[in-house]
Amino acid sequence: NFGHSSPSFLNDITVFSALKKKGITEEDLKEYAIAGCQEPLIKGKENGNTTSSWLNLPKVLEISLNNGYSLITGEKLGPSYKELGLKENPFTSFIETKRVFYLYLDYFIKKMVSAANKCTEALSLLPVPFASFFMGCAETGIDMRDCNSIGTKYNASGCLIHGLGTTADSLTVIKYFFDSDSKLKFSLDDLVTALKENFEGFEELRNIIQNIPKYGNNISYADEEAEELVKIVSEKINQQKNPFCKNFAADWSSPSTNLLYGYWTGATPDGRVAREDLSFGLDPSPGMATNGLLTRILSQ
Numbered sequence: 455n456f457g458h459s460s461p462s463f464l465n466d467i468t469v470f471s472a473l474k475k476k477g478i479t480e481e482d483l484k485e486y487a488i489a490g491c492q493e494p495l496i497k498g499k500e501n502g503n504t505t506s507s508w509l510n511l512p513k514v515l516e517i518s519l520n521n522g523y524s525l526i527t528g529e530k531l532g533p534s535y536k537e538l539g540l541k542e543n544p545f546t547s548f549i550e551t552k553r554v555f556y557l558y559l560d561y562f563i564k565k566m567v568s569a570a571n572k573c574t575e576a577l578s579l580l581p582v583p584f585a586s587f588f589m590g591c592a593e594t595g596i597d598m599r600d601c602n603s604i605g606t607k608y609n610a611s612g613c614l615i616h617g618l619g620t621t622a623d624s625l626t627v628i629k630y631f632f633d634s635d636s637k638l639k640f641s642l643d644d645l646v647t648a649l650k651e652n653f654e655g656f657e658e659l660r661n662i663i664q665n666i667p668k669y670g671n672n673i674s675y676a677d678e679e680a681e682e683l684v685k686i687v688s689e690k691i692n693q694q695k696n697p698f699c700k701n702f703a704a705d706w707s708s709p710s711t712n713l714l715y716g717y718w719t720g721a722t723p724d725g726r727v728a729r730e731d732l733s734f735g736l737d738p739s740p741g742m743a744t745n746g747l748l749t750r751i752l753s754q
Contacts, residue, residue: 462491462492462707464488464492464494469486469494470483472494473486473494473496476608476610476701476703477608477700477701478496478608482496482499482607485497485498485499489502489504490504490505490709491707491709492707493612493705493707495608496607496608498588498589498590499589499590499606499607499608500589500606500607500608500609500610501589501598501599501605501606501608501609501610502608502610502612502703503574503609503610503611503612503696504610504612504614504703504705505612505614506570506573506574506611506612506613506696506702507566507567507569507570507611507612507613507614507702508566508613508614508616508711508715509562509563509566509613509614509615509616509687509691510616510617510715510718510719510732511559511615511616511617511618511620511621511683511687512616512617512620512621512624512715512716512719512722512726512732513617513715513718513719514555514558514559514562515555515621515624515625515722515723516649516719516720516722517531517532517558517562518532518554518555518557518558518559519545519646519649519723520646520649520650521534521535522534522535522537522558524720525649525650525720525721525728526718526719526720526728526729532558532561532562533558533561535554538554538557538558538561540554540557543643545642547632548628548629548631548632551628551632551642552625555625556686559687559690560690563690563691563694566613567694567695567702570611570613570696570702571611571696571697574601574611574696574697575601575697577599578597578599578600578601578602578697580599581597581599581600582597582598582599583597585598586598586599586605586606589605589606590605590606590607591605591606594606601697601698604698608700609696609698609700610696610700610701610702610703611694611696611700611702611703612702612703612705613691613694613702613703613704613705614705614707614708614709614711615687615691615704615705615706615708616708616711616712616715616732617708617712617715617719617732617733618669618680618683618684618706618733618735618736618737619668619669619670619680619732619733619734619737619738619739619742620722620724620726620732620733620739621683621722622669622676622677622679622680622683623668623669623676623679623723623724623733623738623739623742624722624723624724625679625683625723626666626667626668626669626675626676626679626724627645627663627666627723627724627725628642628645628723629675629679630666631645638662640659640662644656644659645659645723648660648721649720649721649722649723650720650721652720652721652727652728653721653725653727660725663723663724663725664725668724668738668739668742668743669738669739669742669743669753670737670738670739670742670743670749670750670753670754671738671742671743671744671745671749671750671753672745672748672749672750672752672753673753677753680753684706687704688704688706691703691704692704706735706736707735707736708732708734708735712731712732712733712734712735713731713732715732716729716730716731716732717729719732724739724742726739736754737754738750738753
């Protein structure tokens, strides 16, 4: 009644398809159960480690627009454009801007996976015999956390990806800035300056941004950015390997950490000000889906 719910819709057809891509055998599909928030895992056979790693897409975009620096702390958190072999101002087109974003994303995914795998290896030093007994490890005689051998049948590592709506809308806004039909008097440099100032003194620019199409309204101009983002980021995550030599699993659900990550993320091109919440899960950004529930579902 208060508009604070975000229900999950799950069905066997889509879940089975996702599980097959993850390497689950046909005979085990019917044994899936929902763990954590909405992660489908195989009962008694899967050490899913669904929250092994976390990824903040809007923060990566922020750093990519600011030569490797954080707008919140002013710290250098990533490589500079020069260190990446880029020009001093690499944003010559929308395609080039996205290319820079994905270069930074590759950099942070590598760091994230390295940290997550070290944590998984550290956990293997603390065996869990009681839990392992119910995970098929009584038959194998190997603890479910043992990275050197396979105790339980399936051993994935999850990555919770945050800020789809925030990032997709931000990319849509940047696309609009490069669109010759938009006839804006503002440039991308103006937008980057506005982000650094948290939009203070840039009210006119922010008003323009708020009227640009957003993800969640079944408008292809915006939705195509979200679709491409999910496809590319998921592929990048799913090809990473954990200490069991199994693939990571991209997970677009975000528990309440979208609040925490939002607090440490500066202003974003979609008009969001610094430290505001990021978008939740696969949902559009708060208040951006304005054309009703059906169009929202069609977008997702």
